[in-house]
Amino acid sequence: MISEAQFQKELELIISNAIREDVGDGDHSSLACIPKDAQGSAKLLVKDNGIIAGVAFAKMIFDFVDKNLKVETFIDDGSIVKYGDVVFHVHGSSQSILKAERLVLNAMQRMSAIATKTRVFVDLLEGTNTKVLDTRKTTPGIRAIEKWAVKIGGGENHRFALYDMVMLKDNHIDFAGGITKAIAKTKTYLKENSKDLKIIVEARNLDEVNEILQSEGVYRILLDNFDFETTRKAVQLIGNKCLTESSGNINEKTIRQYAECGVNYISSGALTHSVYNMDLSLKAI
Structure with missing residues (x-):
């Protein structure tokens, strides 16, 4: 199997390439209407039932986008979740939160589906x-x-x-x-x-x-x-x-x-x- 260092490198490559693909030369929707110094918070809301996965990966994404973003976790990877659960809050630059949003959701939605199906088999x-x-x-x-x-x-x-x-x-x-x-x-x-x-x-x-x-x-x-x-x-x-x-x-x-x-x-x-x-x-x- 690959080493932990190799695996970590793969994760970093996924994040950097996904941000390159999604952001390009800037998130112009946010840059156009949200002040640079605006601060905000957001919650990760579950609208399904299953096994949550990708919380740790989401933290890596937020850290890559803006090291000043802070994540407050309520539910850890591998936990059973149901409709209405809140997995975490993220606090910091509103522009940064929005820049990371789609990658966090795409990754966590996919990872959670895989973890849920795997748990059924297990x-x-x-x-x-x-x-x-x-x-x-x-x-x-x-x-x-x-x-x-x-x-x-x-x-x-x-x-x-x-x-x-x-x-x-x-x-x-x-x-x-x-x-x-x-x-x-x-x-x-x-x-x-x-x-x-x-x-x-x-x-x-x-x-x-x-x-x-x-x-x-x-x-x-x-x-x-x-x-x-x-x-x-x-x-x-x-x-x-x-x-x-x-x-x-x-x-x-x-x-x-x-x-x-x-x-x-x-x-x-x-x-x-x-x-x-x-x-x-x-x-x-």
Whole structure:
């Protein structure tokens, strides 16, 4: 996984690029009608039900826009919220608050939706030993905050990107000439380049599971689009040789059944690519 310093850098890049995109050479609406020295306050109002996420990120945005802005927090990331709740107040320059408003709302609405969906999946697995993972099916440019939201919702992060873990999927295997060759070439590559990366290999059937098990050094086997019965057989076959992950056909109706097959992880792209933003607003007070 990426380091804390790398993750922090990603967050800073998201903020700087979003402000560049939204503000350009100035927020002329505010500059035109609000005095430069005007001071004000605003509240983050919840107009939905779910899990709030992005409070800490909002503080980063306000600090980036104006270090003199002060945030008074009432509800922390990961908390259950309902319609009418006030998450925080922000105090300071009225122009600065308005400059940050849209980015704060866009980010928090998206993050809260992801955290809420993740919490639903996590709760469905209560009592099992299976953990929920996200994927790389994220919105280009804002992966860091979407994966952060998954963590806030109680899930775990899969690899962050292509560079922090090896994942040999069907196309890699086919292009490499088969599973055994793909794994062997990968181990040689990692050794020659002094890379210490975990290796995940996708299996499409039980024969491929058996072939993967013939090679050492595989961290996790991804059971892609297996049905419940075949998943149970694969888990028994793999035993303690490496970790297991189910993916494909994962939704609220099937996730518990896959967990009960005994897999260590269940990954779902739906956590980040199929959510509806939580309704939030920033209102002057």
